[in-house]
Amino acid sequence: MTGEFLKETEVFLLDLDGTVYLDGTPIGKMPSTLQKLRAAGKRLVFLTNNSSRTEEEYRLKLTRMGLFGGGDLVFTSASATVRYLSERYRGARVFLVATAAVMEEFIAAGVNIVGEEPDVCVLAYDTELTFAKIKQLDYFLQRGVPFLATHPDDVCPTSYGSMPDVGSFLAMLGRSSGRTATVIGKPMPLMGEYLSKLTGAPLSKMCMVGDRMHTDIRFANACGMRSVLVLSGETTRESMKNFPDSPDLILEDLNEIDKYPLF
Ligand SMILES: [Mg+2]
Structure with missing residues (x-):
């Protein structure tokens, strides 16, 4: 090499x-x-x-560590998913499962976020996930609403090993709804x-x-x-x-x- x-x-x-x-x-x-x-x-x-944080949150984190410099960019699987939605689901009603900050990022990018009758469902790395959100997403999936996931990783590394990531949630939703997601990241x-x-x-x-x-x-x-x-x-x-x-x-x-x- x-x-x-x-x-x-x-x-x-x-x-x-x-x-x-x-x-x-x-x-x-x-x-x-x-x-x-x-x-x-x-x-x-x-x-x-990792789609649990916004681009801005990553910029701040990297800047604090002295890693972010002039001209650098941040791009997350959530940023890619926003682009995918604008290309293929422009104006669509989107049911998004994500952290509050990432939800705001999608809204700021012009994505039409709804709580009912969605045209498409999106699962991001929601570290604020609740049973109510899982139940609602599963309900839409059982009714055949198109399903996107920001990325496929099963686990996210931690200091002690790992914690469940989107791939693990997809496995659960696959068992409950029989659906598989189109993965973006x-x-x-x-x-x-x-x-x-x-x-x-x-x-x-x-x-x-x-x-x-x-x-x-x-x-x-x-x-x-x-x-x-x-x-x-x-x-x-x-x-x-x-x-x-x-x-x-x-x-x-x-x-x-x-x-x-x-x-
Ligand atoms: Mg890595």
Whole structure:
């Protein structure tokens, strides 16, 4: 692995947990590593499937950690879902299960959020989930209303291991309603199209950096992007052999990228 492609890369898509921070702490000298990438003319997009927070909340969190810089962007699976709705369900009545903050983000983006007679249901990572919301969503699903989910992750990493994420809720709703959702976030290639439009860079000049084989690296391969696997999160050299995808480069953590020429 030579990492020669890093020179040609215009946009780095950076996964968050396990890639730039762990448990809310930047990994090593990450702020200066990201500054080096910016200084080399690379654009940075912080890309997460976690749709429990808004883009603004992530910008503030990353800024507090010294990770967010001028020209950087944040893009979440919720942002991608808003785009999907505007392309395919423009003006539709949307039943959204999400945190209050993400609900506000959808409304601000012009999505018509309703509590009854929806044209489409959307499940985001609702960390304020209640039985009343599950019951209402299940009711609409049993009546055949189209069903979208922001992302497929089964679990979300925590300091002690993991907690249930949207994929786990989808398994439950699959059992109760018999329905499966159309999933929007990584590893679905649709997210790549949106990022290419957002940045103006072709997919071939984008590189996904992440710690998960089945979302981050799968996503890069599905989109025709380059990829860097970092071993600072979920994946080990041993466990990566269990996946059909392979990254273009493997780093212990992203800080190791300064061993490679960037331009
Ligand atoms: Mg991660």
